[in-house]
Amino acid sequence: MEMNELLQAVRELDEKLGNLRVLLHLDEKEKRVQVLSKEAAKPDFWNKQEHARAISKQLGDVQSEVGEWQALRKDLTAVLEIAELDEKDQGVNLREELETQYKQLKTRIDKLEFLALLHGPYDSNNAILTFHAGAGGTEAQDWTGMLVRMYLRYAEAKGWNAIILDEHRGQEAGYKSLMMRVEGPYAYGYLKSEHGVHRLVRISPFDAEKMRHTSFALVEVLPELNEDIAIDIDPKDLRIDTFMAGGHGGQSVNTTYSAVRIVHIPTGITVSCQNERSQLQNKATAMNILKAKLHAIEREKQAEEKQELRGEYQSAAWGNQIRSYVVHPYKMVKDLRTRYETQDTESVLNGDLDPFIEAYLQESRKKHYA
Numbered sequence: 001m002e003m004n005e006l007l008q009a010v011r012e013l014d015e016k017l018g019n020l021r022v023l024l025h026l027d028e029k030e031k032r033v034q035v036l037s038k039e040a041a042k043p044d045f046w047n048k049q050e051h052a053r054a055i056s057k058q059l060g061d062v063q064s065e066v067g068e069w070q071a072l073r074k075d076l077t078a079v080l081e082i083a084e085l086d087e088k089d090q091g092v093n094l095r096e097e098l099e100t101q102y103k104q105l106k107t108r109i110d111k112l113e114f115l116a117l118l119h120g121p122y123d124s125n126n127a128i129l130t131f132h133a134g135a136g137g138t139e140a141q142d143w144t145g146m147l148v149r150m151y152l153r154y155a156e157a158k159g160w161n162a163i164i165l166d167e168h169r170g171q172e173a174g175y176k177s178l179m180m181r182v183e184g185p186y187a188y189g190y191l192k193s194e195h196g197v198h199r200l201v202r203i204s205p206f207d208a209e210k211m212r213h214t215s216f217a218l219v220e221v222l223p224e225l226n227e228d229i230a231i232d233i234d235p236k237d238l239r240i241d242t243f244m245a246g247g248h249g250g251q252s253v254n255t256t257y258s259a260v261r262i263v264h265i266p267t268g269i270t271v272s273c274q275n276e277r278s279q280l281q282n283k284a285t286a287m288n289i290l291k292a293k294l295h296a297i298e299r300e301k302q303a304e305e306k307q308e309l310r311g312e313y314q315s316a317a318w319g320n321q322i323r324s325y326v327v328h329p330y331k332m333v334k335d336l337r338t339r340y341e342t343q344d345t346e347s348v349l350n351g352d353l354d355p356f357i358e359a360y361l362q363e364s365r366k367k368h369y370a
Contacts, residue, residue, distance in 0.1 A: 001099050007083045010102055014076055017069070017109055023116040026069055029062050036062070054226050061124050061185050068112055076105055115186065117361040122223035123189030127182045128165075128289055131175060134197070134216030138172045143200045143215040145174030146349060151182075151194070151219075153351025160184030165285060166272045172206070179273070179289070181224065188223040193360035194353075195221040196322030203328045212328060218320075222292045231291040239263040240283070245274040262286045269293050323356070325349070338363045 001009070021027075036059040039045065046052045079101050082094075118124070131148055133140040155162040166179040182191060197218050204213040225231070242257040259274030260282040271293070273286040325345060326332045333348045333356075334341035340359035342348065348356075 001095075003083075003095055006095065006099055006102060010076070010080050010083050010098075013102070013106060013109060014080055016113070017072055017076055020109070020113060020116060021069060024065065024069065024112070026066055029066050033059065033062050033066060058124075058226070064185065065112075065115065068108070072105065072108055072112065075101075076109075079105065114358065114361075117358075117365055118186050118189035120189060120192070122225075123192070124186050125188045125226065126184070126224040127188040127191045128179065128222040128224055128292060129182060129191065129194075130177065130179045130220040130222075132177050132218040132220070133170070133175065134218065136213075136215050138170060138174070138206050139204060139213050139215045140217060141170030141172070141174035141176055142206070143174065143198075144176070144178070144217040145170070146200070147198060147217055147219060148175060148178055148180075150349050150351055150353070151180075151191075154353050155182050155184070155187075155351075157351055158184055158187075158190075160187055164275050165289075166274050181285075188221070190357055191221050192223075193357050193364075194219050194322075197320045199321050199324045201324070201326045201328065216321075222289070222296055225288065225292050225295060231295055233264070233287075233291070233294070237265050239265060242279060243274075258282060260286050262290055264290055264294065267294070267297070335359065 036055055039055055040052075040059060045055075079098060083098055129151060131144050133144040152162050161183040163181045163183070164178065165181055166177075168176040168178070170176055197216055200215045200217075202213065202215075203210050207213065239262070241261040241263075243259045243261065244257055245259040258276075258279045259272065260279060261270065261272040262283070263270050269290060271286045271290045273282040273289070276282045276285055321336055323333065323335050325348070326334075327345055331343050331345045332341060333343075333345050335356050338356075338359040340356055342355065344352070
């Protein structure tokens with residue numbers, strides 16, 4: 001890249017960074033940092049630990065976003081000043097160094113720009129993922145296990161923490177159902193695009209005749225709600241059961257009734273949790289997830305936001321498919337909403353989901369501003 005081209009590219013990057021300040025609402029977020037910092041500095045802040053943890057998470061997330069923009073502004077200004085000194089007199093070595101810095105800054109700004117797509121009210125929250133095997137027994141349960149592994153790999157690549165909260169294993173392979181909490185900045189914002197039915201076409205490893213099989217699994221995605229969102233639930237509407245936590249193959253992993261199942265009688269929603277350390281923790285987690293489900297239903301009724309938050313359980317059927325994974329007779333993963341596709345099925349099943357997620361968010365943004 002010639003010096004005049006490099007200077008123009010840096011100036012365009014500088015303009016993009018300025019626009020991002022508006023798109024990311026950083027003026028409001030800087031004020032939010034001040035408010036949260038004052039609250040966190042109160043002597044009695046940690047008296048209510050759950051509330052304190054929620055505030056600390058919010059503060060950390062906002063500080064990280066604001067801090068990255070400020071660091072980018074400082075670094076980009078330095079590069080721009082050097083590039084503008086005298087573009088004709090810059091030596092080759094300096095130009096090469098500036099070009100390297102430009103590429104690094106562009107990568108960081110592109111990453112920050114992606115956050116502008118995550119503008120939903122719950123996008124910065126943790127996510128609750130629930131997997132349900134479709135009809136088909138072992139085939140569908142094994143496919144569900146493959147999806148669980150895919151999202152665990154994705155979370156690991158993002159540096160997020162994924163915690164299994166409840167699981168019901170298949171008799172031969174995979175899972176009948178599984179629920180996990182994914183903790184990390186904008187976890188729900190990224191993963192909300194994954195809600196729906198996922199279809200697999202492959203040669204079955206469980207079929208002696210090596211026939212081609214089609215399997216389905218539903219991935220349900222909800223935001224973990226912050227403590228400040230009030231959801232009123234009448235205790236009379238709940239049926240709470242306790243049972244022994246089940247291990248692999250159905251055996252009990254302990255001799256106490258630490259697992260909890262909560263049924264919301266009016267809606268029929270059932271939530272189970274068995275992998276926390278105590279019955280009290282399992283009950284608290286199950287209640288939080290129940291609140292998230294009820295809150296999602298209420299939001300759908302009020303704003304018809306069916307593309308952002310889920311409502312009732314959807315059966316794993318053709319009409320609700322979002323993505324198709326074909327391993328045989330050819331290789332192809334295709335998103336049925338955005339038409340984004342790739343032949344690299346192995347990478348996708350190993351957690352390379354960002355291209356699909358970004359395509360979905362870009363498409364959603366176009367519809368939002370249409």
